[in-house]
Amino acid sequence: MLTMISLACIAGGVGLAALSLRRPDRAASLERWSGICLLTGLGLLGFALHASR
Structure with missing residues (x-):
């Protein structure tokens, strides 16, 4: 469960980075x-990886 949340956060971060390329007026935020x-x-x-050991 924690692994899925972490992967969703990483995917969201990448999505926001891609969105910042299309919105230069809001790129800093x-x-x-x-x-x-x-x-x-x-x-x-x-x-999560440490806890799974």
């Missing part, structure tokens, strides 16, 4: 949230 989502997703994925 979208890139900030993209980074937050990517870091959260990677952190959750690391925790």
Whole structure:
């Protein structure tokens, strides 16, 4: 379950990064949230992989 949430966060971060290319007027905000989502997703994925051992 935690793995799926982390993958969704990573996918959302990538989606926001792609959206920032199409919306240059909001690029700074979208890139900030993209980074937050990517870091959260990677952190959750690391925790899930460590907990599954």
